[in-house]
Amino acid sequence: MSPLWIVRRIGFYVLITVVLAFFAVPMLWLASAPFDAKPGLGLRWPDWTLDNVATTFEHPYTLTSLVNSLVLCVIATVVTTVLAALAAYALSRVRIPGRDLLLYLLLLLSSVVTGTAAMVPIFVMMLQLGLINSQFGTALVIAGGMLPAAIFILKDFMDAVPRSYEESARVFGASPRQVLAHVVLPVARPGVATIFVWAFVNAWGNFLLPFLLLRDVGQQPAAVLLRTLYDEGGSANLTVIPVFSLLYSIPVVVLYLFVSKRYGFRFHGGIKS
Amino acid sequence: MAGITVEGLSTVYPNGVRAVDALDLEIADGELFALLGPSGCGKTTLLRTIAGLEGATDGAVAIGSRDVTRVQPGERRIAMVFQDYALFPHMTVSENIAYPLRVRGVAKSVQRETAAKTAGGLSLGELLNRRPGQLSGGQQQRAALARAVAASAEVLLLDEPLSNLDARLRLEARTFLKKLQRELALTTVFVTHDQAEALALADRIAVMDAGRIRQLGTPREVFQRPADTFVANFIGSTPMNLVPRGSEIVGVRPEYLSAAPEGLFTGEVSIVENLGVTSLVTLDCGDDQIGYIVPEDEEPAVGTTVTVDAPPTRVLRYDRETGLLVR
Known part of the structure; x- marks a missing residue:
């Protein structure tokens, strides 16, 4: 063991520690600050208390906003998953000229169109449709933004379902609807589960669209409300924000664990053909 | 029970390939019939056209006395075993075998009974609750056959039924297949590129090339008196x-x-x-x-x-x- 080697090892571990701390500190803050009598922006051993939790629940909009988030996300996620599954299946099976180009263009444009660039037209469109302050309308816009990417990813899963499975079911008399429900969707289930979680997480963290389209504070989801949590002095409300952040992060973790356990991001392999 | 009649059948793919070309064929009730030929000769397309998975461009297909040319695959009263067996990986063996009954809306208890009975007949009784991924190649093949049998169809179609098995198992499966066909007395058409398999199994063989039948006859006729030099070359383990x-x-x-x-x-x-x-x-x-x-x-x-x-x-x-x- 040369001295150079030892210096290198030490340097390596210091680097790892810094990287680790970079990710760990916010997590530790999220775990400690909600239960600290005097929560600050720094990390310290808390004076344990549940007062912050009580204050958070007394805040007029925190619980409503979490419910709003849930409603918004469930609608957007269900719409995205169902439509993406149907579209991906159709696109995977039907031969149309320029199909792949169409998919690429859709994916490319969607990342441009639903982003900041289209803020104004989307707002004007929703205003004229009378869908401002509508949870459903906002959920549809969010779903529309996620659909191209969801279709693109799911199409790969659908492509991987062997055609002979479908033909076999057809020969035994299954209708197209039965083929989809009995064979294609169950076999592509890991893909559908992935898209479901991905869509939910995306919609849960979406700030811009709900911020634009839901002007009424009683309608706003958690991601938007977080921005408005100030005290009278105009500085961040540190009694409410830590607890609220913790509550905000729970559904996504729970969803991931549930889907992973129940539906599994795994694959029941067939045989090689 | 029913025979199959094919009249002037052509199947042309969208890219213009004439896979089956004005073909006439009569398969008798209860016959074990082989479609034999090199790859790309149209034998699989002919089988798929009989099944209804490919549309006939011209001509007619009849099963029994019923013209099925424009009938959906599910309405033709056929059963088919695919080359990769196409067992549904998310269903148990029992659910797989009972699938044709599930589609028809038969009661769950009847489904389970039929699956158990059919599986027993093909020595799969112990494996009913396994998934296809947990079966050996031979067991998968028998499960696929059991599912086809459970469909109680008039015609059984097999696409390269033995090609996914290793050489030793293939002989065993060949004997088993012939015995099963004799017991069921079911009109059976199978596709193969292996002349030895066709000679051993079939009552009659159609040797195909370029979408047409070069020779139609019993294994003995085809082996002893090949109708042309193509068949002569193709049949026999050592070339003529x-x-x-x-x-x-x-x-x-x-x-x-x-x-x-x-x-x-x-x-x-x-x-x-x-x-x-x-x-x-x-x-x-x-x-x-x-x-x-x-x-x-x-x-x-x-x-x-x-x-x-x-x-x-x-x-x-x-x-x-x-x-x-x-x-």
Whole structure:
């Protein structure tokens, strides 16, 4: 063991520690600050208390906003998953000229169109449709933004379902609807589960669209409300924000664990053909 | 029970490939029928057109007395086993076998009963709760057959039923398949590229090439009297000797040739290949190579000159222009 080697090892571990701390500190803050009598922006051993939790629940909009988030996300996620599954299946099976180009263009444009660039037209469109302050309308816009990417990813899963499975079911008399429900969707289930979680997480963290389209504070989801949590002095409300952040992060973790356990991001392999 | 009648059937793919070309065929009720040919000859397309998975461009397909040309696959009363077996990986063996009944809305209890009974008949009784991924190749094949049997169809279609099994298992499965077909007396059509498989299994064989049938007959007819040089070349585990003589091509199988004082061909022994019980000897006769089969321990030494002959009934003559059998 040369001295150079030892210096290198030490340097390596210091680097790892810094990287680790970079990710760990916010997590530790999220775990400690909600239960600290005097929560600050720094990390310290808390004076344990549940007062912050009580204050958070007394805040007029925190619980409503979490419910709003849930409603918004469930609608957007269900719409995205169902439509993406149907579209991906159709696109995977039907031969149309320029199909792949169409998919690429859709994916490319969607990342441009639903982003900041289209803020104004989307707002004007929703205003004229009378869908401002509508949870459903906002959920549809969010779903529309996620659909191209969801279709693109799911199409790969659908492509991987062997055609002979479908033909076999057809020969035994299954209708197209039965083929989809009995064979294609169950076999592509890991893909559908992935898209479901991905869509939910995306919609849960979406700030811009709900911020634009839901002007009424009683309608706003958690991601938007977080921005408005100030005290009278105009500085961040540190009694409410830590607890609220913790509550905000729970559904996504729970969803991931549930889907992973129940539906599994795994694959029941067939045989090689 | 029903036979299959195919009349003037053509199947043309969107890219213009004529996979099946104005084909006529009659398959009798209860027959075990082989569609044999090299890859790309249209045999699988013909099977899929009978199943309704490919649309007929022209002509008609009838099952029994019913014209099914424009009928959906599910309404044709057929069952099909695919080359990859197409067992549904997320269902148990029992659910797989009962699937044809589930589609028809049969009660769950009846589904389970039928699955258990059918599986028992194909010695799958112990495996009902396994998933296809947990079965061996042979068991998967039997599960796929059980599902086809459970459909209680009039016609059974098999696409390369043995090609996914290893060589030893294939022989076992071949015997099993023939026994099962005899017991069910079900009209069965199977596709294969393996001439030995077709000869061993089938009651009749259609040898196909370029979307047409080159010869239709019993395994014995096809083996002993190939209708043209294509069939002669394709059938037989050692290729037939085809030697041009004037305006004709003389064809004789290596198995029918033996050493004689005088005869058809004389040449110098160039190679001896051991085939187990027999050996294949290759003679150099000028421009031609003649193969013939000798019993074990009777192999001639390399370099010796040998004359071979065959019984006159086993020597075939083909027209050099058309390749068709003259006599």
